[in-house]
Amino acid sequence: MxxxxxxxxxxxxxxxxxxxxxxxxxxxxxxxxxxxxxxxxxxxxxxxxxxxxxxxxxxxxxxAIDPADANYRATLQTLRKHDLAIPTQKSLSPVTFEADPEKFREFTNAALSAPDHEFEPIVEAKYDAYRLRH
Known part of the structure; x- marks a missing residue:
């Protein structure tokens, strides 16, 4: 065994x-x-x-999951874990300080406190929303 x-x-x-x-x-x-x-x-x-x-x-x-779909799912899972996306959310617009300072701070704080393997998906989702479009 x-x-x-x-x-x-x-x-x-x-x-x-x-x-x-x-x-x-x-x-x-x-x-x-x-x-x-x-x-x-x-x-x-x-x-x-x-x-x-x-x-x-x-x-x-x-x-069995397509690698692009796997990355999409993993990113959404990470965002949900840090309360940056709601369970039914399928896409996310880029987060800018000018448009939503509070959400910008939430993403920044989550990225800084996240384990190393979660840092990159949070930061990329913050600036590069196309990754979440499906």
Whole structure:
């Protein structure tokens, strides 16, 4: 079981697998880490199969998406996470200080406080709205 790990302190089993590098932006995380909620190896093996199947399906679904569409979806997801776009929003106009100083500050603050992998999508969406047109 390649992705089965046991916590040295609690003894609980986890499914741990890195997200392929090209899918990190789309999936929104670097690793799948899912508790199997047991210290019993036999039970962990049974649960592993179901979790592994679900993770494989998530990876396959992400790979099936056109890279341009993946970038679009990942950017919208990042903007929604930082409350810069509402869930139903499909496009965004460039944000300028002159037109909307408060929104401009929100984008700037979100970009500065975001993890490194979210900085670029926020800044690009702020200045280059064509990325969000679909």
């Amino acid at each position: 390649e992705y089965l790990a046991q916590d040295s302190k609690s003894g609980r089993y986890r499914y741990r697998r890195r997200v392929p590098g090209e899918l990190i932006k789309l999936i929104g995380k670097r690793e799948f880490s899912i508790s199997l909620r047991t210290t019993d190896q036999r039970v962990a093996m049974e649960r592993y199969e179901r979790v592994h199947k679900d993770v494989e399906a998530d990876i396959a679904a992400a790979r």
